[in-house]
Amino acid sequence: MPLSTLSEAGDDQYILVASLDNVRNLSNILKAISFKDHALFNATPNGLKVTVEDSKCLQANAFIQAEIFQEYTIQEDSVSFQVNLTVLLDCLTIFGGNTGPGGTTALRLCYNGYGYPLTLFLEEGGVVTVCKINTEEPEEPIDFEFCSTDVTNKVILQSDSLRDAFSELDMTSEILQITMSPSQPFFRLSTFGNSGNAHYDYPKDSDMMELFQCTKTQTNRYKMSLLKPSTKALALSCKVSVRTDNRGFLSLQYLTDISEEDPKNDYNVPAPVSVGKWKNKERVLVFSSRGISFRTRHLMQDLRTMMPHTKADTKMDRKDKLFVINEVCEIKNCNKCIYFEAKKKQDLYMWISNVPHGPSAKFLVQNIHTLAELKMTGNCLKGSRPLLSFDPNFDKDPHYALLKELFTQIFATPQYHPRSQPFVDHVFTFTIADNRIWFRNYQIIEEDASLVEIGPRFVLNLIKIFQGSFGGPTLYENPHFQSPNMHRRIIRLATAAKLREKQMVKELQKMKRLEEKEVVTQDVTDDVFATPSEEKPIVIQHEAPPLKKVKKKKNREFKRQRVQKLKKL
Numbered sequence: 001m002p003l004s005t006l007s008e009a010g011d012d013q014y015i016l017v018a019s020l021d022n023v024r025n026l027s028n029i030l031k032a033i034s035f036k037d038h039a040l041f042n043a044t045p046n047g048l049k050v051t052v053e054d055s056k057c058l059q060a061n062a063f064i065q066a067e068i069f070q071e072y073t074i075q076e077d078s079v080s081f082q083v084n085l086t087v088l089l090d091c092l093t094i095f096g097g098n099t100g101p102g103g104t105t106a107l108r109l110c111y112n113g114y115g116y117p118l119t120l121f122l123e124e125g126g127v128v129t130v131c132k133i134n135t136e137e138p139e140e141p142i143d144f145e146f147c148s149t150d151v152t153n154k155v156i157l158q159s160d161s162l163r164d165a166f167s168e169l170d171m172t173s174e175i176l177q178i179t180m181s182p183s184q185p186f187f188r189l190s191t192f193g194n195s196g197n198a199h200y201d202y203p204k205d206s207d208m209m210e211l212f213q214c215t216k217t218q219t220n221r222y223k224m225s226l227l228k229p230s231t232k233a234l235a236l237s238c239k240v241s242v243r244t245d246n247r248g249f250l251s252l253q254y255l256t257d258i259s260e261e262d263p264k265n266d267y268n269v270p271a272p273v274s275v276g277k278w279k280n281k282e283r284v285l286v287f288s289s290r291g292i293s294f295r296t297r298h299l300m301q302d303l304r305t306m307m308p309h310t311k312a313d314t315k316m317d318r319k320d321k322l323f324v325i326n327e328v329c330e331i332k333n334c335n336k337c338i339y340f341e342a343k344k345k346q347d348l349y350m351w352i353s354n355v356p357h358g359p360s361a362k363f364l365v366q367n368i369h370t371l372a373e374l375k376m377t378g379n380c381l382k383g384s385r386p387l388l389s390f391d392p393n394f395d396k397d398p399h400y401a402l403l404k405e406l407f408t409q410i411f412a413t414p415q416y417h418p419r420s421q422p423f424v425d426h427v428f429t430f431t432i433a434d435n436r437i438w439f440r441n442y443q444i445i446e447e448d449a450s451l452v453e454i455g456p457r458f459v460l461n462l463i464k465i466f467q468g469s470f471g472g473p474t475l476y477e478n479p480h481f482q483s484p485n486m487h488r489r490i491i492r493l494a495t496a497a498k499l500r501e502k503q504m505v506k507e508l509q510k511m512k513r514l515e516e517k518e519v520v521t522q523d524v525t526d527d528v529f530a531t532p533s534e535e536k537p538i539v540i541q542h543e544a545p546p547l548k549k550v551k552k553k554k555n556r557e558f559k560r561q562r563v564q565k566l567k568k569l
Contacts, residue, residue, distance in 0.1 A: 014119075016043050016079050016111040019071035023107040023122065026064070027092040029256065030085065032233035033060040039085040040138055043111075044078050051141050052085065058226050059141065060233075071108075081111060082136040083118055091131040095122045111135075150245045153180040154213045155187050159237045159254070161208035165189055165200040166231065173198075176224050180244065181217040187242075191224075210239065220248040230254075280414035285329050285355075287313040288340035296340055296348055298370040302456045303338065305371075306441065307411065308383045308419035310338075318342075322351070322470040329355040336410045339470075340365075347484045350460065351470060352406055358468040359475065361403060363460040364484065366436075371455045378443035378454035380426040385413040387427040387444075399465055399476040400432065426454060435480040436461050 020026055033039070033052045040051040047065040066072040092107075108121040120131040169176075170193030177190040187202040187209070204212040230252055234240065237254035244250055286304055288296060292315075304310045311332050316324070322339075329337050339351040348368070353360035388411060394404040411428055413420050424444070431438045437460040442451035465476040 014073075014110040014112050015075040016109070017071060017073040018043075018048065018069045018109045020068075020107045020109075021070055022104045023092055024104070025068075026107065027089060028236055029062050029064065030089055030092070032236050032254075032256075033062050033229075034085050034089055034232075035060070035229035037084055037086050038082055038136070039088075040080065040082050040141060042078065042080045043074055045074055047072075053141060054226075054229070056142055058229070059144065060229065079111065079113075080138045081114075081118065082138045083133050084136075087133055088118075088120075091120055091122075091133065095124075095129045095131065144249065146245060146249055146251055151243050152215050152246055153218055153242075153244045154211065155180065155202075155209065155242045156211035157202070157240050157242070158208045158210065159234055159240050161202070161206075162240055163234060166234075168198070169200060170194070170196070170198045171224070174224055175221045176227055177219065177221045178242070178244075178250070179217075179219045180214050180242075182214045183217075186212065186214070211241075218244055218248065220244065220250065222250055278414065278416040278418065280417075282309055282336060282409060282412075282414050283332075283334040284310045284336040284338060284410055285313060285332050285334040286310045286338045287328075288315055289318050289342055290315045291318060291345055292340060292342040292348070293345070295368050295370060295373075296342065298372060299368055299456055299458065300340060302371045305382065306386070307413060309413055309417050325351075325353075326356045326469055337469075338410065349463075352410055353469045354406065354409070355469050358472060359402065359406070359465060360469050360471075361406065361465045362463045363437075364463060364481070366459045366461060368458045369456055374453075374455040374457070376453045376455050378426075378441075378452035380443050380454060381421050381423055383419055383421040384423040384425050385415070385420055386411070386441075387424060388412055389427050389429040391430060391432045393432040394430070399462075402465060402475075403437070403462070404430075427451065435478070 030039075030050065033050065036052050036054050038052075042049045042051065045066065047063060047068070050062040050064075052060045095105075105122055105124040108123075110119040110121070112119075115135075117132040117134050120129075120133070122129045122131065169189060169191045171191070173191035173193035175192065177188075177192075179185060179188040179190065185199075185201045186204045189200045191198045202209055233252075233254040233256075237256050239255040241253040241255075242250070243253070284307060286300055286307075288300060304312060311334055313328060313332060316328070316339075318341075325337060325339055329335070335355055337351070337353045337355050339353070341349040341351065343349065348365040350363045350365045351360060352363075388408055390404050390407075394400045407430060425446075427442050427444060429438075429440045429442065431440070438457075439460065440457050441454045443454050444450075445452060461481060462476075462478045463481050464474055464478070467473045467475050
């Protein structure tokens with residue numbers, strides 16, 4: 001018997017005790033209705049009922065019969081309490097979901113009454129973990145007044161057929177139309193999305209249809225956003241019942257078989273390769289501060305797309321201290337972090353850190369070009385593992401060697417990660433040039449192993465390396481780094497110096513124009529070409545020169561006159 005090491009004498013103090021040999025059965029059922037944080041538990045001698053509501057228009061109920069529990073003891077007719085469902089699932093998953101192949105975790109759930117916490121005893125391999133979750137004042141759930149006697153139409157289907165229908169319908173539609181009629185089309189699902197109208201019909205004599213009871217024709221439309229939370233329960237169920245009443249109220253019931261003999265209910269995520277186990281549990285949190293530009297937002301999305309082992313979070317307020325990021329990483333179960341910090345709406349800084357003990361490094365990000373902006377010809381499979389290529393200069397200096405180890409642990413996708421693919425078709429390159437680190441992403445062409453750039457690309461200018469996570473003693477400070485404020489100041493001073501020089505030239509020209517000009521009475525260049533020469537004798541001709549013979553011009557007609565005569569002829 002599981003949890004045999006616990007004393008059964010202490011069970012008398014609890015008004016509710018329920019035991020399960022396999023906690024996975026309970027966690028799967030609770031995950032199917034976990035679309036809100038809080039859940040109401042109501043225990044009766046018949047079993048345990050868990051209720052989750054959303055906006056007073058959607059209600060999910062999970063019924064766990066008393067026969068399913070190996071031990072079920074209740075001291076009162078009805079026991080109700082409310083707990084945080086997210087916290088409960090985290091306890092069941094973290095402390096009871098890491099069993100190896102063939103291993104199970106036993107659960108004993110105990111409740112002592114109003115005001116007391118809900119106590120969970122989880123046993124795995126002889127080790128017992130005790131979790132206590134604070135309970136809350138139970139809120140009365142809304143009564144939709146849906147009675148089985150008022151049901152007008154009822155259909156029972158196999159869950160596989162309904163899953164196939166949802167996969168073929170256009171899920172971009174905002175509504176789902178359900179038509180139930182005694183005549184054709186009997187049972188029809190319709191969507192109206194961007195791709196057009198889609199209809200999925202079920203004949204009443206279909207093998208997938210186990211029961212068809214329809215008294216009148218009904219066509220009702222429901223919001224797809226309210227139906228999407230039920231797809232989690234559909235994935236676990238084997239049968240589904242669709243019921244409507246005179247008001248058009250829709251009720252979906254899912255039957256789940258949690259017997260250990262049925263292999264269909266063992267939902268294990270297979271490894272991406274037939275052999276191997278996911279051992280490297282590196283998880284990287286990628287998020288930013290408020291005030292980032294659209295280019296930074298696209299860069300973060302590109303990094304999350306290229307690195308399947310990343311997680312996202314909401315933007316952090318710029319007034320918060322950076323030490324808060326360590327707590328955020330702990331909540332997200334991440335041990336590495338990439339944080340983008342925006343300042344003055346024009347400067348972008350990037351932090352990479354090993355949470356929570358450090359080290360960490362701060363960079364100035366320059367020359368950002370995203371995937372959508374570059375439109376390179378390279379491409380790679382989403383989720384594939386990359387090769388990391390480092391410049392040889394990373395091994396020469398100790399601070400670059402430290403950065404190489406940080407980049408390796410952050411950008412390398414862990415082997416056998418559930419969200420990764422068993423392929424290596426691209427390479428991340430880190431090159432040192434001009435005292436900066438240049439990042440590029442290339443596709444590896446299978447034919448000749450040549451490289452084609454995919455993107456994104458950016459340049460990291462190292463500022464400091466700290467011993468701790470987002471702070472602590474400074475291990476290295478880049479002497480070549482020039483802050484953006486100083487760079488802009490130098491540009492402004494250079495521009496101002498040019499303007500001052502132009503202004504001085506204008507003032508000198510003005511002063512010259514205002515000066516009195518000296519009146520020159522004698523030109524000093526008059527005698528430059530005055531050269532002495534010999535006087536020539538004057539010769540006087542007493543006779544007239546002989547006449548020249550003048551040739552008479554021939555009486556030739558102009559070309560224009562000759563052309564006119566030819567035209568007359």
